[in-house]
Amino acid sequence: MNIGQVLFYVMAFVVLASALFVAGSKNLVRSIFMFFITLFGLAGLYVLALADFVAVTQIVIYVGGVLVLILFAFMLSGRETLNILQQQKSKFISLNKLPAILFAALFFVVMVNVLIKTGAGNLPWIKQAVATNAAIGPNDITVNNIGINLMTRYLLPFEAISILLMMALVGAAHLARKERGAV
């Protein structure tokens, strides 16, 4: 059991525990800040999957952008949201949540079963990648290659994403503007 494996289990525990807390917490603000920890833990898992650039992007965009947006949505939507939360003073496992818990747990069981039956480590293309030395090693620098690929092989998706981002920007501005002479 080397240190990478220990770190993986620690990170996986942090991610899952904080995600469970997010799902179970009654306090919305606290659950948003626990979501912050989930995202950081996921960035750690990306590093362990040897994707350092994705990990940094995760921290910059998710933790810096998305989380602040969610906090904004919470702060701007006022006290009513808190009132809704305080009405449900039941325990974590109450009867009306039982179907959802069952559904999620059964879905998890099915997915784990499928994953173990598939044996992702023994898929032909992964074996071939390991055999032909195409898997990323711990000492490889991937950022250069990602930049080159982004500008050559994946240029079309890149441009499509940029157009979609612009549309989302215009749409969000349109939705959020104050209507003049509104009905």
Place this chain on the structure above:
Amino acid sequence: MITLTDFLIVSAALFCIGLYMIITKHNAIQILIGIELMLNAAILNMVAFGKFDRITNGGQIFALFAIVLAAATTAVALAIILNVYKKYRTIDPGKINNLKDK
């Protein structure tokens, strides 16, 4: 050695937690967080498989695209939630039952 299946199981668990949140919560922001959890599970899968592709880097690049798309989704969802709050004074999706012209 961390195997691929370990990553996939963590991501499956994350996905199911997101699913649970989407089903049970009565608050649009918490549902949004559930959607983000499910998106992150998908991104974790892509990154885990991208480890075996050093030359074309498909998994990592599409993980980047998915992160950017999630940011765009959140921005639009925030605008929608604020508008809904302005109109209904609540963000419980169960109580929002009118189209634009009532």
